[in-house]
Amino acid sequence: MQLKNLFRRNYTDSNFRRPLPFVASPVLTEQELRDEKKHHGDHNHHGSSAPEEQSFPTDCPILKKNHEATTMELFYDLFFVATLAIFHATHEINTSDSVKSYIAFITILWFCWLQAALFDIRFYTDSIVARTAKGLHLGIMTGLAVLSVNFSVTDIVDHPGRFASMCYVLMASRLILVGQYSIVAWFLRHHKDTFTAKVLTIGTLFVAAMVFLGLGVSARTLHSPRAHIAWYIVIAVEAVFMVTISSFWKVLSFKGTPIVERFGCLTLIVLGEGIVGMTKAIKSIALGTSNVSGTSVGLIICHVLIIYLVYMLYFDQVDAKRFGSIRQQIWAVLHYPLHIAILITSEGSRSFVLYDVARSLYQDSLVGPLNKIDQVQTTADLIEGLKEIVAGISSRLKSSDGMPDLTPIYDKISAITNISESAEEIAELGREFLAEVFVWIMKTFGIEVSAKGAAKGSGAALHELREISSAATVVFRFFFIAAGITLVILAMMHWFSKAHKSRAEMLSIASTTVIGVLLSLVAIMSNYDDNSDAAQESALGKYIDSAWVTPTVVLTYLFVIAIDNAIIWVSYFRRRGSEAHVEYAPVA
Numbered sequence: 001m002q003l004k005n006l007f008r009r010n011y012t013d014s015n016f017r018r019p020l021p022f023v024a025s026p027v028l029t030e031q032e033l034r035d036e037k038k039h040h041g042d043h044n045h046h047g048s049s050a051p052e053e054q055s056f057p058t059d060c061p062i063l064k065k066n067h068e069a070t071t072m073e074l075f076y077d078l079f080f081v082a083t084l085a086i087f088h089a090t091h092e093i094n095t096s097d098s099v100k101s102y103i104a105f106i107t108i109l110w111f112c113w114l115q116a117a118l119f120d121i122r123f124y125t126d127s128i129v130a131r132t133a134k135g136l137h138l139g140i141m142t143g144l145a146v147l148s149v150n151f152s153v154t155d156i157v158d159h160p161g162r163f164a165s166m167c168y169v170l171m172a173s174r175l176i177l178v179g180q181y182s183i184v185a186w187f188l189r190h191h192k193d194t195f196t197a198k199v200l201t202i203g204t205l206f207v208a209a210m211v212f213l214g215l216g217v218s219a220r221t222l223h224s225p226r227a228h229i230a231w232y233i234v235i236a237v238e239a240v241f242m243v244t245i246s247s248f249w250k251v252l253s254f255k256g257t258p259i260v261e262r263f264g265c266l267t268l269i270v271l272g273e274g275i276v277g278m279t280k281a282i283k284s285i286a287l288g289t290s291n292v293s294g295t296s297v298g299l300i301i302c303h304v305l306i307i308y309l310v311y312m313l314y315f316d317q318v319d320a321k322r323f324g325s326i327r328q329q330i331w332a333v334l335h336y337p338l339h340i341a342i343l344i345t346s347e348g349s350r351s352f353v354l355y356d357v358a359r360s361l362y363q364d365s366l367v368g369p370l371n372k373i374d375q376v377q378t379t380a381d382l383i384e385g386l387k388e389i390v391a392g393i394s395s396r397l398k399s400s401d402g403m404p405d406l407t408p409i410y411d412k413i414s415a416i417t418n419i420s421e422s423a424e425e426i427a428e429l430g431r432e433f434l435a436e437v438f439v440w441i442m443k444t445f446g447i448e449v450s451a452k453g454a455a456k457g458s459g460a461a462l463h464e465l466r467e468i469s470s471a472a473t474v475v476f477r478f479f480f481i482a483a484g485i486t487l488v489i490l491a492m493m494h495w496f497s498k499a500h501k502s503r504a505e506m507l508s509i510a511s512t513t514v515i516g517v518l519l520s521l522v523a524i525m526s527n528y529d530d531n532s533d534a535a536q537e538s539a540l541g542k543y544i545d546s547a548w549v550t551p552t553v554v555l556t557y558l559f560v561i562a563i564d565n566a567i568i569w570v571s572y573f574r575r576r577g578s579e580a581h582v583e584y585a586p587v588a
Helices: 030-040 071-090 096-123 128-148 160-187 192-217 229-248 259-288 294-315 325-333 335-373 379-396 407-414 420-444 460-497 503-528 539-545 549-583
Strands: none
Touching: 071 096, 071 128, 071 259, 096 128, 096 160, 096 229, 096 259, 096 335, 096 460, 128 160, 160 192, 160 229, 192 229, 229 325, 259 294, 259 325, 259 335, 294 335, 294 460, 294 549, 325 335, 325 460, 335 379, 335 420, 335 460, 335 539, 335 549, 379 407, 379 420, 407 420, 420 460, 460 503, 460 539, 460 549, 503 539, 503 549
16 A cells, blocks of 8 residues: 555545445436446346336336345344254254244244345345344344244243243334335335335234234233234235235336345255254264264265255256246245245254164163073072163263163162062063163253153153153154155245246156155054054054164155156157257258
8 A cells, every 4th residue: 555545535436435325215216227237238147137128117116126135135144044043952843832833933933034035135225224224133033032942832821921022023023124114115205106015015014013012012911822823813914915015016026136046045044954953963972972873874864865855856946037926926935834844854854863873872782681681580680780781871871961860770679579470560660770771861862852741750761751752753743744745845836936837847846746745644654653562562663763764755855856857858858859850851
């Protein structure tokens, strides 16, 4: 740097930095429109239309549109990632109620992101006011992260304060958007039709905010455990109105915006959360034991493959050039069930990896000692054999934290004078001992059930083991339902994302849908699970213990990709053959 530049003005177009305006108009000026036309010229970026190709009436404004996601939008997505990660770290899917709470919070988080994203995609301009509003949206995400730790829809009546806090956060998020849309409406006030659309949008968001306010104020007087349903009714109605308004006023549509890129980035975030969940599982395994079976390693690979295959199935079908305005909006909304299905699928896969590691360690620790216990003649030998099992498990685990107190069981066995005459009592004590040991191993790897309704004293371990078995059944059911729904929704998105589909594409969509439905139907197996006979493992238990649950989904996804590519290749070669036949046909 030359020192003289500090003492004289030498501003040029290349080194002049414009100050950040207090507020910026979302409407293109004549000069900006000419610059846009000059920039686009004969080519378009990201499938968007150049301004000269837009056919608006002369009294309608041409809005500024970013042709790619801005850094501010990507920064906002980081807060979405953080909130989602905190929720995942503090919630497990192991009961039907936990699944309800899981879907409920993801719904709130996702639609808060959606409302902010819909504004940014169409109207975001860099200014002091815009950055302030975005900072407030980041505060909303932070508030959701705080509330996510104790979030549950099954104890609304018991914790009205949490319910009220969520209502106020939702109200604040809508009022921020009311302010942002009001600024846009002010700049569009001279354009009657467009201004009307903005007033309807502002009215929709304001009414939603007032409903949330009313729910928050009346939280302590609510006596219905289903009061949270009001949240989702408001969210659904609000989303329908917003999409409808965008459909009727073309100037407010998403054409020429980076909507495809924006939702693609969010999908990557959701897929990435599945990988983060797997790294946490690997951490639990590494801190728990160094003896990991080859089967467990295979399941970890299967989990990664599921995320990767979903990535391919999603992005192979995205073609921004073939979107229609209405189709594009339906395609965008379909991301909501898709993301929930992906998250539940990855969560289920992670749970089965941890379950397999714990089960393998448990079975390997019992192989030798159990053979010796069958041949014991005295209670002292039996107790010694049981202690050998505990010692073997302790040697395989890196920490003895959480080891159960088995002294009461040993004392009861010592009190038995005749083993042959007390075979049934010994068998019962043996089952309680094995349950204590198995629950200990499960907890070491983070597999626990809710303490609500837990039994105390004798038989508590057997009760908890039944709860863990029930949780495995719940995970099994929702894992396959979500994995199948993922395929079905991907097929639907393929349908809505492309106009004038070829026969090959139609076959691909149909095959993916059928396979997805069949995969979901595997969950029916849990409805016919009969585990009443404790001496004989049920068919479902055998299937889960076989470690084929996650590979089943992987093989199904691979089959879908194979069919899709086979259809494409056959169509490609037939087209090439048809073109060659026309090219070399003899001229009459």
